[in-house]
Structures are given as structure tokens and as C-alpha cells.
Amino acid sequence: MEKDFGGFKGILIIGLGIIGGSLALALRKEGYKGKIYGFDLNKNRIEKALELKAIDEGYDFYEMIPWENIDFVVLSTPVKTFESIALKIKPFLKDDTVISDVGSVKGDLVLRLYEILKPHVFVGVHPIAGTEKEGIENAKYDLFKNARLILTPVGEDREKIEKVEKFWKDIGSKTEIMDPHLHDFVFASVSHLPHAIAFALVDSLIVLSKETGIDLFKYPGGGFKDFTRIAASSPTVWKDIFLENKENVLHTIDVFEKSLERLKEAIKKEDEKEILNILSESREKRMSLD
Numbered sequence: 001m002e003k004d005f006g007g008f009k010g011i012l013i014i015g016l017g018i019i020g021g022s023l024a025l026a027l028r029k030e031g032y033k034g035k036i037y038g039f040d041l042n043k044n045r046i047e048k049a050l051e052l053k054a055i056d057e058g059y060d061f062y063e064m065i066p067w068e069n070i071d072f073v074v075l076s077t078p079v080k081t082f083e084s085i086a087l088k089i090k091p092f093l094k095d096d097t098v099i100s101d102v103g104s105v106k107g108d109l110v111l112r113l114y115e116i117l118k119p120h121v122f123v124g125v126h127p128i129a130g131t132e133k134e135g136i137e138n139a140k141y142d143l144f145k146n147a148r149l150i151l152t153p154v155g156e157d158r159e160k161i162e163k164v165e166k167f168w169k170d171i172g173s174k175t176e177i178m179d180p181h182l183h184d185f186v187f188a189s190v191s192h193l194p195h196a197i198a199f200a201l202v203d204s205l206i207v208l209s210k211e212t213g214i215d216l217f218k219y220p221g222g223g224f225k226d227f228t229r230i231a232a233s234s235p236t237v238w239k240d241i242f243l244e245n246k247e248n249v250l251h252t253i254d255v256f257e258k259s260l261e262r263l264k265e266a267i268k269k270e271d272e273k274e275i276l277n278i279l280s281e282s283r284e285k286r287m288s289l290d
């Protein structure tokens with residue numbers, strides 16, 4: 001099928017971070033012919049986006065944006081900013097403008113955004129691609145190529161949902177539709193819990209270093225570095241993800257605590273069989289991923 005990026009002619013990316021910036025670079029690379037507008041509260045990000053030719057025009061005041069040219073808006077800021085941004089931009093939107101996002105949490109948030117923005121159509125999107133880096137200065141044009149991308153539409157606006165899906169397919173993503181609440185349980189388990197554990201693991205070494213007066217961070221092994229790369233992720237982005245997906249994140253932390261407790265007990269009792277059971281089962285599952 002011919003590439004038309006969903007037929008959108010003017011795209012506004014709100015938040016020129018690693019994800020918003022990578023989206024702009026990907027559109028250029030994949031041959032998008034329309035205009036790309038960027039918005040960010042941080043002027044340096046706008047300057048960098050212009051320097052990289054990722055955007056045609058950049059703004060830090062909503063009033064200044066040529067809204068008549070914009071038929072697709074992508075929210076690409078931390079998830080807890082989405083609702084206030086939706087309220088701010090709503091008065092400026094053209095009737096047929098579609099609003100979407102790239103946020104890591106969906107659930108009730110996408111239902112609230114749908115309500116705030118109607119009669120405009122909001123379509124929730126989560127690209128399963130990223131790194132621990134932040135800002136457009138770390139953007140990659142091929143971040144979304146062949147990457148999984150989840151759409152969590154609500155409402156019956158098939159035509160607009162399909163336009164958003166086509167937009168991302170033309171960038172090279174592998175799209176999939178999922179219920180927004182199922183999405184939040186799945187990604188609490190495979191993404192939010194691992195990030196929480198990585199942040200907490202580094203914290204526990206800070207505590208141990210203070211307790212002992214030994215700078216444990218002078219001796220990081222490959223395992224520690226592999227395990228904690230994601231603890232270098234943006235505190236602002238992750239604070240919002242943990243809070244916006246609070247119930248699922250708390251549940252997955254409870255389950256993790258039980259798994260850790262089981263291992264702890266087996267070590268305490270020197271129960272070799274139980275230790276081997278736990279490690280073998282985990283190892284087998286992890287090896288089946290590669």
C-alpha cells in the first residue's frame with residue numbers, strides 16, 4: 001500500500017524529547033512530505049529540533065501555532081501532563097484534527113482524554129521502543145522501525161483509528177490493538193516493574209555504601225550494569241508512569257516481593273532443592289526469550 005502517513009498534512013508534536021524527537025526524525029527519514037511543527041516548554045529542545053531539521057517550526061506558546069495547518073497532534077510529554085495539555089489545546093483544534101499520544105500508560109487516562117477532547121477524536125498509542133536517555137539530542141530516526149506499537153482506541157471512529165494506525169505502519173512499526181486496561185497490566189509487569197526494581201536496586205547499593213563507608217559503585221560488574229541500565233531513565237517520566245499506573249504497579253511489586261521472599265527463605269534454610277527449582281525455572285524462561 002502507498003505510504004501516506006494516514007493522510008495527515010500537518011503534524012504537531014508536543015514534547016521534543018527522545019520519543020517526540022525520534023518521531024520527527026523518523027517521519028523525515030521515511031519520506032513524510034507534510035509539515036512538522038514542534039512544541040516544548042524548554043526552548044533548548046526547540047532549538048535542537050530546528051538544528052537537526054527534525055521540525056519545520058517550533059513554538060513555546062500555543063497561541064502562536066498555525067492551528068489551521070494542523071490535522072494531527074501527538075502528545076509526547078510525561079503522562080501526567082496530558083490532561084492539562086488537552087484542555088489547553090482543545091479551543092485551538094480544527095474540527096477534524098485527530099489527537100494521539102506516545103505515553104507509556106493507557107487505562108483510565110485514555111478514557112479521560114477521549115472525554116476531554118470530544119468531539120475531536122483521541123487515539124491512544126504506545127510505541128514499545130525507547131532507551132534510558134532523554135531529550136531530542138538522543139533521538140534516533142530508526143527507533144520505531146520494526147518495533148511493536150500498541151493502539152488502545154476507545155469509541156467507534158474506525159476511519160480515524162485506521163488513519164493513526166497507517167501513520168505508524170508507514171514509519172515501520174508493527175501495530176497491534178489492545179484494550180487500554182489490559183495494556184496497563186501487561187506493561188506494569190514487563191516494563192514498569194523492571195524499572196521500579198532497577199531504581200530500587202541502585203538505591204539499595206547507595207544505602208549499603210553509606211552503611212559500610214565502601215563506595216560499592218567503584219566495583220560494578222557487567223551483570224550490575226546490564227541489570228541497572230534503565231535506572232538511568234528520566235525521573236520525571238518514570239514518576240508519572242508509576243503514579244498513573246499506580247494500582248497495577250503496586251500489584252506487580254507485591255508479587256515481586258513474594259518471589260524475592262521465597263528465594264530469601266530458601267537461602268536462609270539452605271534448601272538447595274528449592275533454590276535450584278527457582279533458579280532453573282527462571283533460567284529456562286529467560287533463555288526461551290532469545
Ligand SMILES: NC(=O)C1=CN([C@@H]2O[C@H](COP(=O)(O)OP(=O)(O)OC[C@H]3O[C@@H](n4cnc5c(N)ncnc54)[C@H](O)[C@@H]3O)[C@@H](O)[C@H]2O)C=CC1
Pocket residue numbers: 014015016017018019020039040041042045076077078079081085102103104105126127128129130131132133134135136234237241
Ligand atoms: N523514553 C522512552 O523510552 C519511552 C517513553 N515513552 C513515553 O513518551 C513520552 C515522552 O517521554 P520521553 O520522550 O522519554 O521524555 P523526554 O524527557 O525525553 O522528553 C519530554 C519532553 O517534554 C517536554 N515537556 C515536559 N512537560 C511539558 C509540558 N507540560 N508541555 C510541553 N512540553 C513539556 C520536556 O521539556 C521534554 O523536552 C512519555 O509519556 C513516556 O511515557 C514511550 C515509550 C518509550
Ligand SMILES: O=C(O)C(=O)Cc1ccc(O)cc1
Pocket residue numbers: 103104127128129130131132191230
Ligand atoms: O530503555 C529501555 O529498554 C526501555 O524499556 C524503554 C522504554 C521505556 C518506556 C516505555 O514505555 C517503553 C520502552
